[in-house]
Amino acid sequence: MADITVTQIKSAIGTKPKHRGTLRALGIGKIGQTNTLPDRPEIRGMIARVPHLIEVSEEES
Template sequence: MTTQKQIKVTLVRSVIGTKQSHRDTIRGLGLRRVNSTSVLVDTPEVRGMIRKVDYLVTVSEA
C-alpha cells in the first residue's frame, strides 16, 4: 500500500489588503487566521494554490 506524501501549510502573513482571489485560495487551503496550519496531500493542484499565495504561507514536510 502506498501512502500519499503530505505537506504542512502555515499562514504566516495576514490576508488583509490582498486580492479577493488570494483570500479565496487561502480559504481553499483550509487556512483561517495567521499561524493556522493545514496538512494537505501533495498534489499538483495544491502546489499550484500554494504557488499563487507563496508570499503568505510557509510549506514544510508533514
C-alpha cells in the first residue's frame, strides 16, 4: 500500500475553521510540519479540502 507525505507550507491563520480542523485531522499544525498517512479515500478528501496550504508527495512502500 502506498503512503502519502503531507507537509504544511502556508499558515492557517485567517483560514476558515473547517480548514484549520482539517489540518489538525491530518496531523499537522505548523508550517514545515510533515506527516505520513496511508493512501485512503478519506485522507484524499481531506487533502482536497486544503490544497492551498499543503504540499503532497506520494511514496511507494
